[in-house]
Each structure stands twice: as C-alpha cells, then as structure tokens.
Amino acid sequence: MKALVLAGGSGTRLRPITHTQAKQLVPVANKPVLFYGLEAIASAGIKDVGIVVGDTQAEIEAAVGDGSAFGLEVTYLRxxxxxxxxxAVLIARDYLADDDFVMYLGDNFIVGGIDGLVKRFRAERPSAQIMLTKVPDPRQFGVAELDATGRVVGLEEKxxxxxxxxxxxxVYLFTPAVHEAVATLKPSRRGExxxxxxxxxxxxxxxxxxPALISGYWKDTGNVAxxxxxxxxxxxSLEPRLDGEVKDSELIGRVVVEAGASVHGSRIVGPAVIGAGTVITDSYVGPFTSVARDCRISHSEIEYSILLARSSVDGVHRIEASLIGHDVEVTPAPRTPKAHRLVLGDHSKVQISS
Structure with a gap:
C-alpha cells in the first residue's frame, strides 16, 4: 500500500504568511503541520509515499528530504x-500503479492518526473509504449524504x-478502481x-x-483561527522540558525551553514552547503559545499565538490570538490599545502603541 500526500496548494486563506512559505510547513508547536501527517502515515505501516508538490516544491523537498527521517521512502510528483x-491522483497514476493507496491532504491534522482507518480498509477492502465528521458549516467542504442504513449515496463539493x-x-483510501473513475472526469464549475x-x-x-465517522479531533489548517x-x-499534550537557561524567572505548568534558549526575568505560563536560540527578557508568555527558534521577546506580553523563526517583539503591552511570520519586528507606536491581534507576513515591520 502507498500514500499520496498533497502538498501543492497555494494557501490563499493563510496569506500573507503563505506568500513566502508553503502552507504545509507553517509550524504547529514548532513542527510543520505536514510532518504530523507523515508521522501518521509511517505509524500506519505505510512506507512508500508520493508527495504532490507545486510552486513550493523546493521548500517541501528541503524540509522532508528523502523521507528517511520519518522512516519513509519519498517520491516527489510535480x-x-x-x-x-x-x-493529483491523475498525475500520480504511474507512481501509484495498481497499488491500494491512502490520499492525505498535507495541511490536515487528525488526532489519533490513521492506524485504525488503514487496518479497517485492509481488512474489508472497499473500492473507497472516506472519513466524515460533523461540521457547523458544511458549505466549505465536500459533503456526504447517507441513507437510513448509513450507506453513502451522494457526495457534493462545497x-x-x-x-x-x-x-x-x-484522508481517503482507494483501490485501483478509482483510476478509471478519475480518467473520465470533467472539470467542475470551479475548474477543478x-x-x-x-x-x-x-x-x-x-x-x-x-464511510468512517470520526468523533476525534480534525482540522483543516487553512486559516489563522x-x-x-x-x-x-x-x-x-506537551511534556515539560528544560534544556535551555532560565534565570530569575517563573515557569508555570507544561513549558518546554529548548536547548540554547534563554529566559531572563520573565514569566512563562504553559502549555508553551520556547524554541532553540530564542531569548525572552522581562516578558510574559501566556498559555498556548509557540515561539520558534532565534526569536527575541523583551518587555512584552504574548499569549495564544504562534511566532515564527527570527522574529522579535519589543516593548509591546499585549499580543493575543496572533500568527506572526518569519523575521518580523513588532515594536511600540505612540498609542496604547488594550490588546493586539496580528497576522503578519515574513519580514514585516510593525509599530504598535504601548
């Protein structure tokens, strides 16, 4: 059995972050979201993986390499x-050959992995197995209609x-029967x-x-929220770990301070992770915050946010519910709002009242 991982989307809903970075490589808890999917595939016992890439191919290849770090053998499909x-299935036809395969969207996140799903498929081997979950606004997704017996009778995209x-x-699982169906398709009203x-x-x-209804957690990480x-x-689910330097500071709850990071005169309330090489001085970092490597936070407060590599926040009273890109500088401006909500692209420079 093979896996087909889709990592070619442009990520329009995450702009401006995705103007300069593949959406599948935006980190969650300081690890690219794509990596969680690759780990789930490896855990399910699948080793042969084709990754469908687009304009961000060089970035994806640099991050994933040959797949050996995940215990996988990776083939890139443009x-x-x-x-x-x-x-994507059509262009992967030669790679997939006559093997069964799981198709996994590279920006999706599923708690608990796909082991059970793959085992069920291998045991029962339907032509297709689809995962379903209840959502408040199904107009944003592909939607399934089931009959009274729970059988799939209809599907419609958005x-x-x-x-x-x-x-x-x-996440979808297929036998080679899907190739004949794909070969006869015409573009939809969306041109796809x-x-x-x-x-x-x-x-x-x-x-x-x-169908396989899931009650666990699933997210399409296509937007900031x-x-x-x-x-x-x-x-x-973070396990606390202190590998860096902490001086005259208070760590509360589950906090990870990675090697090479330093925290001085600050208060970190977990769960939170502080990346390698990051320096935090006279600041407050609140729960559910991921700070990537080589960042600088001084005389500031930030919580429920993601801060990407090499960015700095200096002298800002409060930032919350924000996604801040690479190499961003956030500094005070004359006025003083109570809180700031930011979505900043890489290399941004922002002045904020404080």
Whole structure:
C-alpha cells in the first residue's frame, strides 16, 4: 500500500504568511503541520509515499528530504497547477500503479492518526473509504449524504445547499478502481477535477464506498483561527522540558525551553514552547503559545499565538490570538490599545502603541 500526500496548494486563506512559505510547513508547536501527517502515515505501516508538490516544491523537498527521517521512502510528483484533488491522483497514476493507496491532504491534522482507518480498509477492502465528521458549516467542504442504513449515496463539493452536516475529512483510501473513475472526469464549475465526483462515479457504478465517522479531533489548517486551535490542541499534550537557561524567572505548568534558549526575568505560563536560540527578557508568555527558534521577546506580553523563526517583539503591552511570520519586528507606536491581534507576513515591520 502507498500514500499520496498533497502538498501543492497555494494557501490563499493563510496569506500573507503563505506568500513566502508553503502552507504545509507553517509550524504547529514548532513542527510543520505536514510532518504530523507523515508521522501518521509511517505509524500506519505505510512506507512508500508520493508527495504532490507545486510552486513550493523546493521548500517541501528541503524540509522532508528523502523521507528517511520519518522512516519513509519519498517520491516527489510535480503538479503544474492546483487543478483539484482528483487531478493529483491523475498525475500520480504511474507512481501509484495498481497499488491500494491512502490520499492525505498535507495541511490536515487528525488526532489519533490513521492506524485504525488503514487496518479497517485492509481488512474489508472497499473500492473507497472516506472519513466524515460533523461540521457547523458544511458549505466549505465536500459533503456526504447517507441513507437510513448509513450507506453513502451522494457526495457534493462545497454545495450551496448541503444535504447533510457530514464533511469529508482530508484522508481517503482507494483501490485501483478509482483510476478509471478519475480518467473520465470533467472539470467542475470551479475548474477543478473533484475527488468527490470520482467517488460519486464509483457509487453510481455500484462500487462499495464505505464511510468512517470520526468523533476525534480534525482540522483543516487553512486559516489563522484553525492554526491557532491546532497549536492549542498539540500543546495540551506537551511534556515539560528544560534544556535551555532560565534565570530569575517563573515557569508555570507544561513549558518546554529548548536547548540554547534563554529566559531572563520573565514569566512563562504553559502549555508553551520556547524554541532553540530564542531569548525572552522581562516578558510574559501566556498559555498556548509557540515561539520558534532565534526569536527575541523583551518587555512584552504574548499569549495564544504562534511566532515564527527570527522574529522579535519589543516593548509591546499585549499580543493575543496572533500568527506572526518569519523575521518580523513588532515594536511600540505612540498609542496604547488594550490588546493586539496580528497576522503578519515574513519580514514585516510593525509599530504598535504601548
């Protein structure tokens, strides 16, 4: 069995962060979200992985390499344009050959991994197995309709009037039967080859398509709110660790201070992680905050936020619910709001009242 990981999307909902970085490499708890997916695939016993890449191919390759760090063998497959999930299957046809495969969206996060899903698929081997979860606004997702017996009878991509609240999670399992369905697809009204149309074609042809409802946590980390929520969730399971230097400071709860980091005259309330080489001075870092490597925080307060590498926050009264890119400088400006909410691209320079 193989895995097909989709890492070619442009990440428009995370701009300006994704103007300069692949969305799949934006970190959660100081680790790229893509890595969680690769680890889940390896844990499920799948070793042969094809990664579909686009304009950010060089970044993805530099981060993942040959896959050996994850116990995987990785093949890179270039998609010239983001023309839909089914298009990714189409361009991967030669790589996938006649193997069963799991298709995993590289910006999705699933608590508990996919071990059970893969075991069930291998045991029952339907033509397709889809993961579903209830969502408050299914119009943003592919939506499944089930009959009274729980059988999948219809699928629709981002419907204006959804027939259920069951959204397709970004993990699909297929036998080679899907290739015939994909080969006959026409572009949707969005101009893409939709995987929902391919699965619907399997249903119409009498193939066995099985749903798997998940009650655990799943997020498509496509926007800032979801990134912060996933960051919160991962930090909830953090094990405290002190490898860096802490002086005249207070660490409360589950806090990780990585090697080479230093905390002076500050208060860190966990769960929080402080990256290698980061210096925090006379500051407060609150719960659910990830600070990446080589950052500087001084005379400031920040919580429920993600700060990417080599950025600095100096003299700012309070920052919360923010995603701050690489090489950003945040400094005071004349006026003093009670709180700041920021989404800053890499290399930004911002003045804030404090």
């Amino acid at each position: 998609q010239t344009a983001p023309l839909g999930l089914a298009h 419907p204006r009037e959804p027939k259920s609240d069951l959204a397709l999670v970004g 080859l939709e995987i929902t149309d391919a699965i619907q074609s399997l249903i119409d042809a009498g193939h066995d398509v099985q 979801d990134m912060l929520e996933v960051n919160r969730l991962v930090l909830e």
